[in-house]
Amino acid sequence: MEFDPFVLARIQFAANISFHILFPTISIGLCWVLLYFRTRFTLSGDKDWEFAYYFWVKIFALTFAIGVVTGITMSFQFGTNWPGFMEKAGNIAGPLLGYEVLTAFFLEASFLGIMLFGKNRVSNRMHLISAALVTAGTTFSAFWILSLNSWMQTPDGYTVQNGVIMVESWWDIIFNPSFPYRFMHMLVACLLTTAFFIAGVSAWRAKKNVDGPATWKVIRTGMFMAAILTPVQIFIGDMHGLNTLEHQPAKLAAIEGIWETERGVGLTLFGFPDEQARKTHWKIEIPKAASLILTHDMNGEIKGLNEFEGEHPPVAIVFWSFRIMVGIGFLMLMVSWWASAQLLRNTARKTMLINVLSVMTFSGWVAVLSGWYVTEIGRQPWIVNGILTTKDVVADHGSGMVLTTLIAYLAIYAFLLASYILTLRHLASKPAKSLETLQQKAQNQQSTLNNTDASGTEAL
Amino acid sequence: MNIEQILPLIFAGIMGFALLVYIILDGYDLGIGMLLPLANEQEKDQMVASIGPFWDANETWIVLGIGVLLIAFPKAHGIILTTLYFPVTLMLIGLILRGVSFDFRVKAKTEHKKMWNNLFFLGSLIASVSQGWMLGFYVMGLEPSGLSFIYACAIAIALPVLYIMLGCGWLFVKTEGPLYIKATRWARLTVIPLGIGLFLISIGTPLASPQIAEKWLTLPAAIGLLPIPIITLIAFFTIIWALQKDKIMSKKHEWITFACMIVICIMSSLGLAYSIFPDIIIGQLTLWETASSTASLKFTLVGVAIAVPMIIFYTFFIYRIFSGKATELSYD
Numbered sequence: 120m121e122f123d124p125f126v127l128a129r130i131q132f133a134a135n136i137s138f139h140i141l142f143p144t145i146s147i148g149l150c151w152v153l154l155y156f157r158t159r160f161t162l163s164g165d166k167d168w169e170f171a172y173y174f175w176v177k178i179f180a181l182t183f184a185i186g187v188v189t190g191i192t193m194s195f196q197f198g199t200n201w202p203g204f205m206e207k208a209g210n211i212a213g214p215l216l217g218y219e220v221l222t223a224f225f226l227e228a229s230f231l232g233i234m235l236f237g238k239n240r241v242s243n244r245m246h247l248i249s250a251a252l253v254t255a256g257t258t259f260s261a262f263w264i265l266s267l268n269s270w271m272q273t274p275d276g277y278t279v280q281n282g283v284i285m286v287e288s289w290w291d292i293i294f295n296p297s298f299p300y301r302f303m304h305m306l307v308a309c310l311l312t313t314a315f316f317i318a319g320v321s322a323w324r325a326k327k328n329v330d331g332p333a334t335w336k337v338i339r340t341g342m343f344m345a346a347i348l349t350p351v352q353i354f355i356g357d358m359h360g361l362n363t364l365e366h367q368p369a370k371l372a373a374i375e376g377i378w379e380t381e382r383g384v385g386l387t388l389f390g391f392p393d394e395q396a397r398k399t400h401w402k403i404e405i406p407k408a409a410s411l412i413l414t415h416d417m418n419g420e421i422k423g424l425n426e427f428e429g430e431h432p433p434v435a436i437v438f439w440s441f442r443i444m445v446g447i448g449f450l451m452l453m454v455s456w457w458a459s460a461q462l463l464r465n466t467a468r469k470t471m472l473i474n475v476l477s478v479m480t481f482s483g484w485v486a487v488l489s490g491w492y493v494t495e496i497g498r499q500p501w502i503v504n505g506i507l508t509t510k511d512v513v514a515d516h517g518s519g520m521v522l523t524t525l526i527a528y529l530a531i532y533a534f535l536l537a538s539y540i541l542t543l544r545h546l547a548s549k550p551a552k553s554l555e556t557l558q559q560k561a562q563n564q565q566s567t568l569n570n571t572d573a574s575g576t577e578a579l
Numbered sequence: 580m581n582i583e584q585i586l587p588l589i590f591a592g593i594m595g596f597a598l599l600v601y602i603i604l605d606g607y608d609l610g611i612g613m614l615l616p617l618a619n620e621q622e623k624d625q626m627v628a629s630i631g632p633f634w635d636a637n638e639t640w641i642v643l644g645i646g647v648l649l650i651a652f653p654k655a656h657g658i659i660l661t662t663l664y665f666p667v668t669l670m671l672i673g674l675i676l677r678g679v680s681f682d683f684r685v686k687a688k689t690e691h692k693k694m695w696n697n698l699f700f701l702g703s704l705i706a707s708v709s710q711g712w713m714l715g716f717y718v719m720g721l722e723p724s725g726l727s728f729i730y731a732c733a734i735a736i737a738l739p740v741l742y743i744m745l746g747c748g749w750l751f752v753k754t755e756g757p758l759y760i761k762a763t764r765w766a767r768l769t770v771i772p773l774g775i776g777l778f779l780i781s782i783g784t785p786l787a788s789p790q791i792a793e794k795w796l797t798l799p800a801a802i803g804l805l806p807i808p809i810i811t812l813i814a815f816f817t818i819i820w821a822l823q824k825d826k827i828m829s830k831k832h833e834w835i836t837f838a839c840m841i842v843i844c845i846m847s848s849l850g851l852a853y854s855i856f857p858d859i860i861i862g863q864l865t866l867w868e869t870a871s872s873t874a875s876l877k878f879t880l881v882g883v884a885i886a887v888p889m890i891i892f893y894t895f896f897i898y899r900i901f902s903g904k905a906t907e908l909s910y911d
Contacts, residue, residue: 127734148859163867168880180682181682181683181686182681183635184678184682185636185678187638187675188633188675188678188679188841191641191642191671192645192671192675192729194642194649195645195660195667195671196644198645198656198657198659198660199651199660199661199663199667199668202656202657202658202660202661203657205653205656205657206653206654206784208777209649209650209653209656209875210653210871210872210873210874211875212649213646213649213651213653213871213875214650214875214878214879214882216646216649216650217646217647217649217879217882218879218882220639220642220643220646221805221883221886221887221890222882222886223884224639224642224643225636225639225643225890225894226893227884228597228635228636228638228639229635229636229890229893229894229897229898230893232617232631232632232633232635232896232897232901233630233632233900234632236632236901237900239885240900240901241900265849275742280698283872285872286874286875286878287873289878293581315755358847441737459900462833463771505872514657514661514664516661516664517663517844520664520665523581524664524665524668527668528668528671528672528788531672531676535675535679536689538679538683541687542686542687542688545686545687545688546686554605
């Protein structure tokens, strides 16, 4: 059987970015949470916050390391899989990626060392500053890469000369039309994923009876955060959708499963889009609702997929991914409000709370992946919307070569994901009490060491 | 020279600098990774602790180097990375394994620590060997032939040896006690193949590549270039001198091996840069032929001019904070 190298290159890149994005999503969000823990500890001196900080900073380091190494893979794959993209759009993509390296990668990688190992070497203030710098680094990184991604979705500020894309205005390129929405949407997605992640792992600790007082503080942090941010996210998501309607109508038509350009379009809640028949089977729809939501007019016109024949994305996967993302969003809304109410009332139906939260641990990952599938598959067949198709920029490797490396990557990623979750489980199952005694011991040892040092110096 | 001609030169300089820093900094990390199986359990922890706070930032330098290649010379970036598709993939797999093992080995269950130690070693080895192979193949102008293959294989052995020596030098700086003694033994075993390697590359490269021979072996260039081999030789013999029993044990000399290795790396890079210049792919494309637009280069240069000095500054700052002998890795 002969595979199409183009399809394989896409599968390989998709596998890499899908696996990669899981980890930055948590590290970007978790970093803000760590900064919050550290600040609470600094302000109150409450040891529980310090405990929460050191517990989660270890998980942060692990997550960050996997994010870094898979990110490096991606930076090379731009060249190995899509050399045409860099040749034609390099004038824009290059500097944006360069700014990410310069302003983000070094900052986070350097100061992470202090967050992890600096305990006995720097003051609490320096520690707090380091945490803030790492947080700034991860957020800058999201800024630049989302700017580039958004530019590929809604290009602006460029001209084309001899088939090469040239810069006209950096401001228009960086702050291209979809960037503010995508950036906010992703940042909040990171925070929400993290909120359910920390609450879920902590709930699991409570379930295994290895929790301490810090565990419940973390659960409260996570759920209150989610209760506030989920509605914000739904609002941003809606604005993002309006922006897509304006700039990428083909993607939006695929999301909604709309085939014909019509007025007063119904909102399809459920159905099976069929690209051959060019219709959606078994659809359940709310009359006129899509027009109302998207154009704020019951009889507003929405362009259908048939306007873009041959130039629109595969419909079913975009349609379904979108519904999974939105479904999880509303699930998060219900869970976080219910959990917050339970936690506030303190009557706490704890067993149920714990069970629900542990089930939700990785819910953010599913939502983030489906969201990215909507936006990235929804951009096809273009790599830069309206200017450059994905097929035009692919490297010409034999399919055997791409298949071999694809299998190697998939094997490693499966192994890493399993190791990550098992290690998380292992770290989470250490009883809080024993960890405290360990910390105590380490501190005692350190002070004895310092004393010997001091007496040693005196003797000299 | 106008700005269009100068900008690619500046970026070639930045790229060279980033890759040189990468070879020195991640070189010692990778070298220590390759030495890991020779140490006992406690020493392994010490070795990993000696690179703990640094490896992540060290690895970032290759991202900057490749990033500049991409930003400033997109066409060359495409050609180089597609030609080197397979070794690049191998290197990435090596770097992935090395990077994650570092964290997993202390966090996963104790019974899995051995496996992560092995993967840490394997990842470091794979990354170093594939980097060496790519460097060799690149110097041969990315032209597939029997000769390029042999040359690439030779560098695939030589570069890991260089990394191991850097690793030993770093261990002298960061460790003490039995591990220090062991590192001395490793360094003494490494220095001979290192010397042979440097010698063979120096005479082999002009033999293998007529373009490079022409650049080095014509007067007056040959005289002007003499300092490069001479300084390398001095640094190399200083290492041999410093590895003597009475010298190596004295506190004063802890830094000598690492410092001399830095000198050797700088000299080799200068030699390499001279051999390649003004091409970016030897015999095929010059820097200017592949440079991206002036607008893009100017925009990036602003960022580089502000960020790189800051990066260098806080890198020094962090090496200062973690200076002195590495204590055991204390996550808990």
